[in-house]
Amino acid sequence: MIEGYDPYLVALSVVIASLGGYTGFSLTARIRSGPGENARVLLSGAAGILAVGIWTMHFVGMMAAPLPADAVYLVLPTIISFLICALVIGISLFFVSIGDPSPRRVVPSALLLGAGIASMHYVGMHGLSGSFGLTHDPALVALSVAIAIVAAYGGLRIFLARQDGLRLAISAVAFGIAVSGMHYTAMLGMHVVPIGEGHHHAAPGLAASPQALAIVVAVLCFVIAAGFLLSLVPDPRRQSQPMPAVAEAAPQLAPEPAATAAEPVVEVAAPSRATAAPLGGIGQPPRATAARLPLEGANGTHFIDAGDVRSVRADAHYTRIHDGTRERMCPWSISEAEAQLDPGRFIRVHRSHIVAIEHVIYVGREGEGAIIELDGPSKPRVPVSRAKVAEVKARLGLRRPA
Structure with a gap:
């Protein structure tokens, strides 16, 4: 079990998830009240910001963990993990934005979104490579997936409720905590073992060092922060x-x-x-x-x-x-x-x-x-x-x- 997380990076990961949630949900909140011509742009922007927020939170959380010094991140699985996240978020938001938003639409969308968030996490973990192996506790894997689904359901309900102001801020913080909770629950069930004992080994392919990933994450943090600040700008039409x-x-x-x-x-x-x-x-x-x-x-x-x-x-x-x-x-x-x-x-x-x-x-x-x-x-x-x-x-x- 991994211990000794950097508390500042843990806090930063929660803040990033919350800012991404607020920005994404504030965009989706405008879909149902804004002119129809903007719906696709808003939906794309919301899915993109939410995906960037969740994906960035994941890797900030990874940097907060005391991983082995020789750990590197394979580029292909890392990119695939982001694409999975963006795809399932876009599909889920689109599915609940058409027709009557009944529980029969919201529940399958939450299941898809939750499974996508969990898949993003474990595909991203598969991209972690080095002279060590990784094993996962099945019970905590199941619990992390359940938390992801609950977080997804709550996020979609926020979207459908079209909340704003203080209520939206509180809901976004709750969403950020829930998504972060999924990540750290999954990390709690992850064990680093010597290369001979695990089922994971150093894989060939293009890799990025933690320092390079930190630069990418820092840029995305600025993107999320900028999107958050722009979402606070009053609508000029008003x-x-x-x-x-x-x-x-x-x-x-x-x-x-x-x-x-x-x-x-x-x-x-x-x-x-x-x-x-x-x-x-x-x-x-x-x-x-x-x-x-x-x-x-x-x-x-x-x-x-x-x-x-x-x-x-x-x-x-x-x-x-x-x-x-x-x-x-x-x-x-x-x-x-x-x-x-x-x-x-x-x-x-x-x-x-x-x-x-x-x-x-x-x-x-x-x-x-x-x-x-x-x-x-x-x-x-x-x-x-x-x-x-x-x-x-x-x-x-x-x-x-x-």
């Missing part, structure tokens, strides 16, 4: 100045004497909205609109009242419905949703987004278009294309249509 009186105007819109058919009046409770003429369709016959939207879940189809819908986002051949708290999958396409929803209450503000105009609480400029914020616990944000800015302003009572 710092832009809102257009005058939008927050108050949206819920207080009322009919005006000069209103015409081209300027639908936003009245949440008006029963005549079911027959309102769709925008851009003056002269079309009245049509019925859907009072509820179907939502696909692991246990079947659920329904949400149209009045509770904040936004609809295109997702391939389907859509995602945001109720102000989270997104869920709808079997309708974006075009079908536009045709089914009440045009007096909903407006297509982007080729991939429809919003409920009555729930808008903020609108600000962003590039050539705009960004709007909707009410609800998570305050989802939706982009507005340049061609739709004038129409959105008119619907909010900020400008009359030409």
Whole structure:
């Protein structure tokens, strides 16, 4: 059993895992509330930062252990261990980011992620070479894998909860401690034996000294720290100045004497909205609109009242419905949703987004278009294309249509 760890490096390994967890989870937290175009970038960034954090924590923990002086690290197994970590994290986050995040999705993802973290550890250990052998206690191996799975499940729940602020920081620290606990539990079950007694021996191949690995780890530590600091920078969109009186105007819109058919009046409770003429369709016959939207879940189809819908986002051949708290999958396409929803209450503000105009609480400029914020616990944000800015302003009572 290895004893005599460097306490400063042990503490550093926990800090690295926690910083990586915070940065990765803060990125994934934006996936469900941010514009759809950024989801892939955020998912890739989250998986990369989490993988770098876990992998770096592992090797800082290895440097904290009093290994034999002639120990070196084989480059190929070391690289493979990182690729395993990045791959399973990316797959797990992607799996729980599509469809309804039910336990039937989260549990298999946690099993995959936990097994991947454990595999990363033991593949990395296989890359340790020198004039000694390594043996592992089977009971502690099983315990370390169980800890990795529990840590993975907790991390995925953090992702789905979209926590922020102090709660996210506490959760990230807990995740860092759990991942570090997996590593040190596995190290507790590792025994260094003379080369003749073990089943491991010095293997040929390109190797790196602990000093070279320390340089790589130091660089990755700076990457993680930089990512952490960037995640603390406020979203510049939230710092832009809102257009005058939008927050108050949206819920207080009322009919005006000069209103015409081209300027639908936003009245949440008006029963005549079911027959309102769709925008851009003056002269079309009245049509019925859907009072509820179907939502696909692991246990079947659920329904949400149209009045509770904040936004609809295109997702391939389907859509995602945001109720102000989270997104869920709808079997309708974006075009079908536009045709089914009440045009007096909903407006297509982007080729991939429809919003409920009555729930808008903020609108600000962003590039050539705009960004709007909707009410609800998570305050989802939706982009507005340049061609739709004038129409959105008119619907909010900020400008009359030409």
